Amino acid sequence: MAEHGGHTPGTAAVSHGAHPNYWLIGVVLSVLTVLELAVTSSYVIRLLNMSEFVTNVALLVFALAKGAFVVAYYMHLKFDSRVYTTMFAVGILFALLLSTTFILLF
Amino acid sequence: MTAQVEKHGTTLGLDHRKLGFWTFLASEAVFFMTLIVVFIIYSGRATEGPGRELLNIPLTAFNTFVLLTSSLAMVLTIDAARRGNQRGLKFWLLMTILMGAFFVGVQVYEYRKLIHEGLTFTSNLFGMTFYTLTGFHGAHVTVGVLWLIATYIKALQGKFGPDNYIPLDVAGLYWHFVDLVWVFIFPIVYLIRW
Missing domain, CATH: 1.10.287 (Helix Hairpins)
Incomplete structure (x- = not known):
């Protein structure tokens, strides 16, 4: 199929x-x-x-x-594979770390 | 397993187009989060010149509704494709395109008005961060509209259906992502006083 x-x-x-x-x-x-x-x-x-x-x-x-x-x-992350969620979550986590660093530096 | 599954599958058993696109969206999230944080840090430091008091909140709120509704139209497009409803697919995809184009049009109108009132890219830190953040978002919406127009042409040729809607799904992911980014830009740029 x-x-x-x-x-x-x-x-x-x-x-x-x-x-x-x-x-x-x-x-x-x-x-x-x-x-x-x-x-x-x-x-x-x-x-x-x-x-x-x-x-x-x-x-x-x-x-x-x-x-x-x-x-x-x-x-559709609620209904799709957890792999997609993990992939996106890693990006969000990295973005949060980067943002925190910026806020602390500036 | 058919040739198409072998062509688009991964060792995880997932479609590589969706997996690759989610990876791309993760990188886009980092990009926009960085721009948002830079806006938050610098916009409050603009003590001279025009600022957020020039922003037209009612107009932008209406534009926010339009973009949110376009996301609804996009999921209805994919739903119609899954059901094999060609008429619904074309109708909702066209609605998505029109609402996306409207959003960009309103943003261009807003920019022209702001520039006329003295808020330019070089006015101050607020102007620079405002145009950078909303400009990159607007550029993403414009790319999305062009992508959807190309998809619509394929839809007119009957290339999507219950067995082939992943290209629509991927275009939808992009469209929802630009909507998602705006969900945060609207309150952070227009409503919150930093």
Whole structure:
């Protein structure tokens, strides 16, 4: 059989047969973006008495959540082979080490 | 095992095009993370000249929605290919291309406006880091749009289907990656006060 879903037969990787509700993921990403805009609005900041630090942390948390949804569901890492996840994770880890070094140096 | 599997398989039992592309994306993650950190470090040190107060947040927020929606259109393209739905494949791929082109168009409009208002690459550290980071991202989106146009031409020739959607999958990975990078650029550049 021809390749299907990027895996040769007999591999442990999960095929693309399993997939989430993409529309729902799209709605979740949109809602998270609305929340990002909301926590930066002066009305919400006054209403919740949010400090700049709390606002910034909330923004980073929303961004991380959106990123996780994109990687896991749109890029299929949740359903694909762990090898792909490992490959990407190594890059992210190296990027974090490099970033930490930059921040410490400058 | 068919010739195609032998041609595209690896000793790990995975398609080498996807494995190679994930490796490329890992290196791209390092590239963009470095640019983001440089922006964070230097943008706050720009004490003179125009700064983030010139940025049009409502317009960029709308553009963010467009890019996120284009990612949704891309997964629907691949889903249609897997199901053998040629009409859906072509429709959603065209939508992805149009939304990607729109994103780039808005970015060009934003740049023209900012330059007109005095924020240039050489204005200060904010201008330099802002244009470097968003410019490289915009260039990646432009490459993605060109790639998707080439893919669309192949789709019109009926070259994708349930047994051959990996080229679409790889193009999708690239497209989602530029979306992923923007997911972080938007709050870090436009919303957070460093």
